Amino acid sequence: MKNKFVLFLFTFFFFLKSNAQCAMCRAVLESEETKGVAEGINDGIVYLMAIPYILVGGIIFFIYRKYRTLKK
Numbered sequence: 001m002k003n004k005f006v007l008f009l010f011t012f013f014f015f016l017k018s019n020a021q022c023a024m025c026r027a028v029l030e031s032e033e034t035k036g037v038a039e040g041i042n043d044g045i046v047y048l049m050a051i052p053y054i055l056v057g058g059i060i061f062f063i064y065r066k067y068r069t070l071k072k
Contacts, residue, residue, distance in 0.1 A: 025041065029041060
């Protein structure tokens with residue numbers, strides 16, 4: 001169980017550093033002189049992508065915990 005938890009934490013923090021822009025968004029934003037806007041858009045996309053996974057993971061965790069307590 002400890003290994004699964006460590007693997008989950010590693011993958012959670014690893015994917016936050018990924019580039020999430022589509023090719024068209026990247027082409028438009030890279031044509032600007034400042035890269036601050038592109039980095040902000042990329043961070044927003046990653047944030048929006050992470051929230052559903054966190055919510056679904058939390059729901060699965062609570063269902064698992066309830067099921068486990070009912071089983072005892």
